Amino acid sequence: MKLLQTLIPAPLVSVSLLIGWLVLARSTMAGQFVLGLILALGIPLALSNLRVKGTRVRRPDVVVRLVVRVACDVFVSNLEIANDLIRWRWRRPSSRFVVVPLDLRDPVGLAALALVTTNVPGTVWCELAADRSALLLHVWDVSEESDFVVRFKARYEQPLREIFE
Structure with a gap:
């Protein structure tokens, strides 16, 4: 064996x-x-x-919810960006870099967060702080930075913490 x-x-x-x-x-x-x-x-x-040893998925039900949420976000984000491109002449998106403070420390969880962030159109993972305390993202259209950070943490980081920590 x-x-x-x-x-x-x-x-x-x-x-x-x-x-x-x-x-x-x-x-x-x-x-x-x-x-x-x-x-x-x-x-x-x-x-x-x-391979990272000792990492275990603790909440399979949260994995399913997260996968569905990300799939829906990918679909909606594609539509929003297409709409922004169509209306480019009349309204330009407010693109900017956003710093997101992180509570997630598990390396596999951070890798999953990188995959999620990169797969959802309109967000690009740019840099992770050396101490893993913050994440720099480039976001296609942000009206209020603090609202984006709260939403990002609730939609992606919190479920990943439940899964891996």
């Missing part, structure tokens, strides 16, 4: 890589399968030292 875990440190990642390879290759021929298998087993082994 220990040997198997050493050879395949991330079985779900390996399976996903193999399936992804076969889909991209659009072939299940023996050569493609063997090449996909080599990649599926080799990549997780090569990157196993980069």
